[in-house]
């Protein structure tokens with residue numbers, strides 16, 4: 001069992017498949033050198049998730065996680081040879097790098113009559129599965145989400161039983177490399193691992209958990225509070241979903257996701273549908289990771305010179321003089337997380353007030369977010385830039401001051417993160433007009 005983005009024992013169909021028919025199971029994680037290019041908060045959290053998985057394995061199976069360092073294309077076939085494994089079981093990866101990596105590993109294994117078996121994925125509905133009647137796929141969220149709901153998902157799978165024949169770190173003849181030093185995150189990380197993820201979820205669905213003091217659960221109040229960065233209105237499960245310490249199926253099973261139940265439940269499950277939607281778009285159009293989904297905007301004028309870099313530096317540091325933008329950017333640096341509404345506001349500001357390429361902001365987010373995920377992040381950015389799926393047209397420009405008044409009505413969020421407010425670096429009305437001028441130059445509208 002080669003773990004990647006499914007760092008849990010419960011509700012893990014790949015693990016059950018590996019253990020089926022009394023087969024011996026070696027729990028493997030490969031520390032890929034390409035991880036070094038990922039942001040340190042994300043790598044630090046991965047480290048913590050691996051420690052938690054190792055602990056769970058020792059408690060459940062009496063053995064530890066087998067760690068190997070190196071290119072998975074070499075390491076996985078080598079350990080399969082060493083242990084004479086018949087197959088390597090994984091939860092399928094649908095992102096561009098993972099698909100290339102897995103194709104290479106599958107070929108190398110096949111040379112020795114071994115198989116790479118993909119079972120399940122990190123999504124409620126696997127990318128590529130939500131289709132129109134004629135088999136075509138969706139490029140717009142609303143129709144996608146309706147079919148996504150109708151397609152449905154499996155019930156959660158049980159955790160592996162006591163009868164699994166584990167072979168791992170601590171077993172005779174199985175060598176595990178040390179995990180290595182934990183990267184210095186530079187920010188406060190959430191508690192990691194399957195147990196912590198399930199605790200977070202239970203607190204979110206518990207009755208009387210809502211942060212507005214009402215007697216509702218946080219999930220029941222989600223529809224009302226999810227846009228308020230000053231309150232704790234969202235689940236904070238994105239890092240768990242990123243590393244698979246919890247599967248969306250587990251969450252959906254606890255909700256009335258049919259669409260007929262409580263509004264908060266339906267809206268929350270729609271957010272999980274957005275996650276599946278972006279994974280689906282990236283799967284079908286891998287180039288959209290870093291290129292505009294809408295090529296019409298490829299030639300829009302952006303500021304990339306020295307002046308652009310100076311503006312970018314102020315945005316990164318949270319020194320734009322717009323309270324909610326600066327609060328968000330500082331929350332990101334301090335915690336590795338930013339509220340969704342504020343991600344939208346800061347992204348819009350970078351693209352439409354500063355006229356910078358969305359890719360600069362997307363890269364900064366990937367480097368600093370603890371939940372950084374190529375599909376959700378880069379398509380979130382394309383949504384904000386108006387270059388992606390159709391939800392936010394380019395001519396819709398967020399006014400940061402009005403957004404702040406609306407979503408942080410008492411100013412508590414901005415006050416929490418910005419102690420030294422500065423003068424606004426620009427006039428939003430002027431930059432809005434400029435953004436629309438640049439748009440008209442390429443679209444004629």
Ligand SMILES: Cc1cc2nc3c(=O)[nH]c(=O)nc-3n(C[C@H](O)[C@H](O)[C@H](O)COP(=O)(O)OP(=O)(O)OC[C@H]3O[C@@H](n4cnc5c(N)ncnc54)[C@H](O)[C@@H]3O)c2cc1C
Nearest residue numbers: 234235236237238271275340343371372373376377380381
């Ligand atoms: C510019 C931008 C960048 C983003 N980058 C990322 C990223 O790197 N990783 C990431 O997981 N999410 C990203 N998002 C989506 C969203 O902001 C986060 O998932 C959310 O803020 C995480 O907090 P939560 O777990 O409390 O969310 P909740 O509101 O509790 O939502 C539950 C789950 O639904 C999913 N979800 C919610 N909103 C979205 C969305 N708009 N798109 C896709 N999935 C969603 C997430 O998995 C989230 O954990 C981005 C959004 C924008 C606008």
